[in-house]
Amino acid sequence: MQKFILLLFTASVFITACEKPGTENTDSSSTPLVLDYMEVEEHLHGADLYLYGNFGDSSPASKVKIHNTIIDGNPTADGVIFAWSPSQIKLGIGDPDDNTAGGNVTVFNGEKQSNKRVLNVWEISMLYREPDEGTILKEVRFKAFLRADADKHKNIPTLSMPSSFSSISEAYWTIGGQGHSSYPGGGMTISLENRNGIAFWSKPYRDEANAEKSFQSEVVFKNGAFELTGLRMHKKNATKISSLADGSPQPYITDYNFNVEVLPVNEMLKLGLDDKQAIKAGTFTSGPHGTQYDFSWDASEAINHMHNFTLQWSKAEPRFK
DSSP: OOGGGGGGGGGHHHHHHHOOTTOOOOOOSSOOOEEEEEEEEEOSSSEEEEEEEEOOSOOTTOEEEETTEEEOSSOOSSEEEEEEOSSEEEEEEOOTTSTTSSEEEEEEETTEEOOOEEEEEEEEEEEEEEEOSTTOEEEEEEEEEEEEOOSOOOOOOOOOOOBOSOTTOEEEEEEEEEEEEEETTEEEEEEEEEEEEEEEBOOTTSOOTTSSEEEEEEEEEETTEEEEEEEEEEEEEEEEEEEEETTOSSOEEEEEEEEEESSOTTOOEEEEBOTTSOBOOEEEEEEEEOOSSOOOOOHHHHGGGOEEEEEEEOOBOBSOO
């Protein structure tokens, strides 16, 4: 589905910034067009793509080709050029499953055309696990899409654009299990109903604490690696939790929210690329962590009931090679 079309009203930015009525602003110099580098900023509907290089002044013939699709100042479902300057172009593109998802990018101005650079796409699967006492387990399977220009480039000033997973990324969550703890004078059995569901990506840097469900991430592509922070997900009233004290006739049952902060505050995870631009497989471990479910033990026993949380991901090949 071409979700990008929802943003097309902003095309007037390109018209006012790039075209002057009655002026033929063609570049007659011999300076070639050069595309040095690209950065992506993902949004709820597609993304903004920033091109850096030498593009000349804008003209009625200014356009950008992504894969097999031409984008200019006229808005379409595939995209639109928002702004054009001699050293930077900003354009809107579609999601990773759209015509302008990625591929070879070329800039055209008048009779000139630039070199090609590749806007690449990766689909990565990441499994996050939080074990607890007994069989209690909380998991999230992240199906995430990333985009970047991973080819070598010269050192040039850029916006160091913060981004995220693409908006078509998804988080599949599951929770359930049962555990028992004992302490002087008694014990406790805690059970979680087996539940699962899906959370769709929401734009980062927003307070989503009161949303029914939310899945966010923050990403910067830098020095040949995706720097991941702020990976989190929650679902309100995701399951029921039952607490039954030893000897009690019936348990106490209430709603339970599903919440994971995959990376601790101020912790950054690098998803590095190999020499063929595939994201390398890896594992991130945090902990050991204490229980989240009000289990109690004798003080000397508590240290034996700690658990590590893990995030594992498999190798992810680039879409364009």
